[in-house]
Amino acid sequence: MQTQMGKVPSPGGVISWITTNLGRVLISLFVPVITFLVLWQGFIFLRDSKAPQTLIVLVAIIWGVGGVALLFVVSNWMIEQLPTEWSRRLQPFVFIGPGIAILTWYLVVPVIRTLVLSFQNDIGRGFVGLQNYFFALSNRVMLESFRNNLLWMILGTSLSVGLGLLIAVLADRSRFESVYKAIIFMPMAISFVGAGVIWKFIYTYKGEGSGIQEIGLLNAIVLGLGGQSQPWLQLPPWNNFFLIIIMVWLQTGYAMVIISSAIKGVPVELLEAARIDGASEVRAFLRITVPYIQGTLLTVTTTIVIFSLKLFDIVRVMTGGNNGTDVIANEFYLQSFTYNQTGRASAIAIVLLLIAIPVIIYNLRQFSERRAF
Amino acid sequence: MAVKDMNAPRTKLSSSLVVNGVLILICLLWLVPTLGVLITSFRDSQDIFKSGWGTVFPHKEDVQSGEIKVDPSVDVNGPITIEGVTATFEEWRNGVTMPDGSKLTWYGNKRTRTLIVSEQKWVGFSTNLTLDNYKNTLSGQEISFKDAQGQVIIRKGNNLATAFLNSVAVAVPATIIPILIAAFAAFGFAWLNFPGRKFMFVIVVALLVVPLQIALVPILRDYTKLQLNGTYLAMWLAHTGFGLPLAIYLLFNYISSLPRELLESAFIDGASNFTIFTKLILPLSVPALASFAIFQFLWVWNDYLVALVFLGDKNRVITMALAAIVGEKGQDWHLLTSGAFLSMMLPLAVFFALQRYFVRGMLAGSIKG
Numbered sequence: 001m002q003t004q005m006g007k008v009p010s011p012g013g014v015i016s017w018i019t020t021n022l023g024r025v026l027i028s029l030f031v032p033v034i035t036f037l038v039l040w041q042g043f044i045f046l047r048d049s050k051a052p053q054t055l056i057v058l059v060a061i062i063w064g065v066g067g068v069a070l071l072f073v074v075s076n077w078m079i080e081q082l083p084t085e086w087s088r089r090l091q092p093f094v095f096i097g098p099g100i101a102i103l104t105w106y107l108v109v110p111v112i113r114t115l116v117l118s119f120q121n122d123i124g125r126g127f128v129g130l131q132n133y134f135f136a137l138s139n140r141v142m143l144e145s146f147r148n149n150l151l152w153m154i155l156g157t158s159l160s161v162g163l164g165l166l167i168a169v170l171a172d173r174s175r176f177e178s179v180y181k182a183i184i185f186m187p188m189a190i191s192f193v194g195a196g197v198i199w200k201f202i203y204t205y206k207g208e209g210s211g212i213q214e215i216g217l218l219n220a221i222v223l224g225l226g227g228q229s230q231p232w233l234q235l236p237p238w239n240n241f242f243l244i245i246i247m248v249w250l251q252t253g254y255a256m257v258i259i260s261s262a263i264k265g266v267p268v269e270l271l272e273a274a275r276i277d278g279a280s281e282v283r284a285f286l287r288i289t290v291p292y293i294q295g296t297l298l299t300v301t302t303t304i305v306i307f308s309l310k311l312f313d314i315v316r317v318m319t320g321g322n323n324g325t326d327v328i329a330n331e332f333y334l335q336s337f338t339y340n341q342t343g344r345a346s347a348i349a350i351v352l353l354l355i356a357i358p359v360i361i362y363n364l365r366q367f368s369e370r371r372a373f
Numbered sequence: 374m375a376v377k378d379m380n381a382p383r384t385k386l387s388s389s390l391v392v393n394g395v396l397i398l399i400c401l402l403w404l405v406p407t408l409g410v411l412i413t414s415f416r417d418s419q420d421i422f423k424s425g426w427g428t429v430f431p432h433k434e435d436v437q438s439g440e441i442k443v444d445p446s447v448d449v450n451g452p453i454t455i456e457g458v459t460a461t462f463e464e465w466r467n468g469v470t471m472p473d474g475s476k477l478t479w480y481g482n483k484r485t486r487t488l489i490v491s492e493q494k495w496v497g498f499s500t501n502l503t504l505d506n507y508k509n510t511l512s513g514q515e516i517s518f519k520d521a522q523g524q525v526i527i528r529k530g531n532n533l534a535t536a537f538l539n540s541v542a543v544a545v546p547a548t549i550i551p552i553l554i555a556a557f558a559a560f561g562f563a564w565l566n567f568p569g570r571k572f573m574f575v576i577v578v579a580l581l582v583v584p585l586q587i588a589l590v591p592i593l594r595d596y597t598k599l600q601l602n603g604t605y606l607a608m609w610l611a612h613t614g615f616g617l618p619l620a621i622y623l624l625f626n627y628i629s630s631l632p633r634e635l636l637e638s639a640f641i642d643g644a645s646n647f648t649i650f651t652k653l654i655l656p657l658s659v660p661a662l663a664s665f666a667i668f669q670f671l672w673v674w675n676d677y678l679v680a681l682v683f684l685g686d687k688n689r690v691i692t693m694a695l696a697a698i699v700g701e702k703g704q705d706w707h708l709l710t711s712g713a714f715l716s717m718m719l720p721l722a723v724f725f726a727l728q729r730y731f732v733r734g735m736l737a738g739s740i741k742g
Contacts, residue, residue, distance in 0.1 A: 046605065053535060057542040060605050064546030068553050076647045091646055092570075095561030099554045099617055100573060105595075106614025107580050110588035117590060167399060170392050182728065183400045186407070189724035190717050191675030193692045197699060197713040198406045201413070201706060215425045215706065217409060249403065257732055310584050313677045317696055329678075332586050337682060342590050349586045359582050367578045 028081050035074050039067050071098070111353070118346035132347035142348075145326045151240050152247065152308040152327065159248045160304050161297065164255025168263055169285065171256075181260065185253035192250070192313030199246045200318060205231040236324035243325060246314050251307065255300045262296035263289060302359055309355060328352060414710035415502040421707050422521035429499040435476060435491040443486040455488065506711035510698070511537075518707060528702065533715055536694035540674060540719075542605050543690055547612035548670045552662055554613060555620030556628075560650050562621070563629035564636060574625070580618040588614070589682050596683060603687030611683055612673050620665050623737055627661035628654060664734025667727050674720050691716045 042063040049056055076094050079087050121128050136142055167184055171177040187195065204216035206229075214220050219229040233239045266289050274284040290297075312329035315321055321330045328348060336345030413426045420428075428434070441455065452459050455477065460469050465479040465488065480487045509516040513532030517525050561567070562574050592611065593602075601607040631654070639649050655662075677692040684690065689697075695712050702708055724731065 043606070053538050057538050060542045061545050064605065064609055065549045065553075068550050072553070072557060080645065080647075089567075092561050092565040092567035094557075095565060095646070095650075096558045096567075096573065099558030099621060102554065102610065102614050103577065103580060103617055106588055106592060106611065107583055107618070108576065110591040111583065113591040114587050163399075167396065170396050173389070173392050174396060176393070176396075180396045180400055182725070184403055185728070186721070186724070187403070189671055189675075189720045190407075191677065191692050191695075191720070193677050193696050193699075194675075194713045194717050197695065197709050198410050200699070200703075201410055201710065202406055204704075204706075213424055215421065217405070217425065217427075220425045220427070249406070254735070257735060261732075261736055306582055306584075310586065313692075316677070317699055329586060333678070333681075336590050346590060349584065349590070352584045353587050356582050356584055360579050363578055363581055364575065367575070 024081060028078055031074055032078065035070060039063070039070070042067065068098075114346045114349050117342055118350050120343050122341045122343050128343065132343045133351075135344050136347040136351050141326060142328075142331060144324060145321075145328045145331045148240055148325060148327050149309060149311075152244055152311060153305050155241070156244045156247045156251070156308045157301055157304045159244070160251040161255045161259075161301055163248065163252045164300070165259050165297070167252070167256045168260035169289075171260065172263055181253075181256065184256055187250045188253045190250070193317050195246055195250055196314055196317035199242075199249075200233075203232040203242055205229060205233075207231075233319055233325075234323045239319065239323055239325050243314055243318055246318075247308065247311065251304055255304065258296060258300050259293065262293040266292045302362070306356060306359060309352065410710045410713055413706060414506055414714045415504070416499070416506075416707070417501045417503050418506065418518040418705075418707040419521065419523060420499070420501055421710075428496075429502075431495060431497050433493050434496045436494045436496070437489055437491050438475070439490040440480075441477065441488040441490060443488065445486065447486075449483045449486070506707040507715065510708050510712045510715060518705075528705075531694055531698050531701075531708070531712065533691065533694050533712055536689055536691040537715065539688050540691040542688075543608045543612075543680070544670055544673045546605070547609045547616075547673045548666055550609055551613040551616045551620050551669060552624075552666055555617055555624050555665070556655065556658065556662065557650070558617075558621050559624035559628045560654055562625050565646065577618050577621050581622060583618075585615045585679070589678075593682060602683060603685050605688065607683045608680065611679055612669075612676070615679070616669050616672065620669065623665050623734065624658065624661055626737060627658055631657060660730065660733070661737075663727065663730040664737065667723060667731045668734050670723060671720050671731075 042059070046056065046060055046063065049059075051059075072094070075097075076091070079090050079094050081087075082090065118132050119127055119129065167180065171180045174180065190198070202217045203219075204214075205219055206214055206216075214223055214229050216229075218232060223229055232242050270288050270292075271284055274288055275281075279287070310329050311327055312333060315325055315327050315330050316333070319325045321327065321334070328351070332345050332348040332352070335341045335348060409426050412429055413421055416426065416429065443449070443453070443455065447453060449462055452461055453465060455465070456471065458469060458471060458477075462479065462483060465477065468476050468478040470476050475490055475492045477488045477490055479485075480489050505518070509518060510531060511534040512530035513535060514530055515527055516530045517527045520526055562570060592614075596602045596607050601610075636649060636653070639653055644652070675692065677696065680690045680693050684693065695709075695716050698705070698708055698712050
């Protein structure tokens, strides 16, 4: 059978060559069309179907995951139909192409588009110069947001890193290390909205009057100690601190895990030698452990600083930014999606990006130092 | 505490006690907030309105033991003497402790002429627990519950069952799709040669910390044009875009460290790149894939901002549904607590089951680990 595929030169060789290759070309066109039709039908079904929700969810998952896998298989198959040299040249782009395309659409181009928008007015037409940036950097609400973000960055980060370090060091000396660490780490699995509910329940306030029983833990404790119950989340500037505690609760686990693994890397011999020389535990910690892990401390600190800069959910759910608790990311959300001031919102986003640029440069430097790519 | 400490010097034993003591204290502080929500979610709604969740545990409480009617002849506008104690109406109303230790409290307004006698008694574990709160939050129909005074309140349910399914439909593909795309790309960057390879990877590294706020407005415009708002596909693509830099970076680190001989021998055997990738690289990379999968799943499941912008009220996911309860029913703690716990169940299960992979991924993700 194989011999008919053109291996044996025969009078009809040219014709058979054409027919087999024509077949190939046709199949090469046919396969992508079929693939597209199948995927399109799936899309239409998901958009318009009135089927029970469980079924739709199931179809959606299979369609989404299967669709992407199918696209890879089909595009690779098509490339392999090409002459060897071309297929070898193009194949890398089958592998990296989809990733690069999505990154370009979702991150690279938006940076430029947002930059352009930030110089335009609210409907995205008409050049307004630096007006949006004047707003972003001098409006009263924005200044309040910057102040609050600074609070979040300084207090939230130092408390998270400090507590994470303390727990990592202490847990290192305990037999129940993994239990303690799992408990501290657990909030990482909880959404900020969920954490918002959890802490709102702690701060909740019912007001004064006879027969009213405070059910919030904090007010119950304050009352139990003979104090007055308070609407904690409506007391500027203290309400910011009550919100920051939530972030500390969420982020300490992260700091702890990273720092803990760095502490495990400190050579035991060094510490033993210091102890034999009569150094106290505290001294050995400050002189040996801390210098040894300072790179890690810096990484953890920057990560949490960047995180606190973009913080949105907690403030949105807890106070909506009222009573002096507004932050930059919430103001960005309000400007772009509530007030439809896309120009101002874009300027705020660009400011966020500018603050993150030193970290980007640092990352790139680390990367180029570490490996010869 | 430990056996090995028994023979150790006293100082070591006491320092171990201090270490564990401090850690236990911190862990308690960390657990109490979640514990309170968990317990409250199972309490009867009327109980929740009346008392804090601590009352589920054994405690001393005023227990009503009787009633006293005030004689109609007594003037309630002046000081009132009851059982030998004289006090004003306001004082009676706030409750007066009698010489025998019981407490008398005036019930309602002056005309009721009724006092409630109560005594401090130990109350055991509360058994008044229920699953009704969970039924009510899951339901999208009308729901009813009792407030502090026992009055029945009727509300529209927040339909967390639907939101939960939507979250599954968003989170599962939004976890697998970026992994698939990133694994292909990481393999390409690590093992294939093509022009612009280094430049493109530098871009990926630079994108690691770009705040996603930068992309929301332009992408929303694209979605409006393409009519993708409110679809699962919109969410999958958005989460893929925002998750890809970290995914490619992590998987590249792993895949590029696989032994070179392994791939070369497969190549000599005549396997194509695609076969090498699917038959060799993917199975070998399972630990790295799992690390990122947990990361991405938790991130997508817990995301609020991206869903808020691209989904709107159509197909809303569980974080949005929960935030909606906070906004609409901020004092209905029986709904809020059970809703919060429903939203936390799946990520917590994933987290505890696969914690090891999660930690590994996190360590690899911090640029200088």
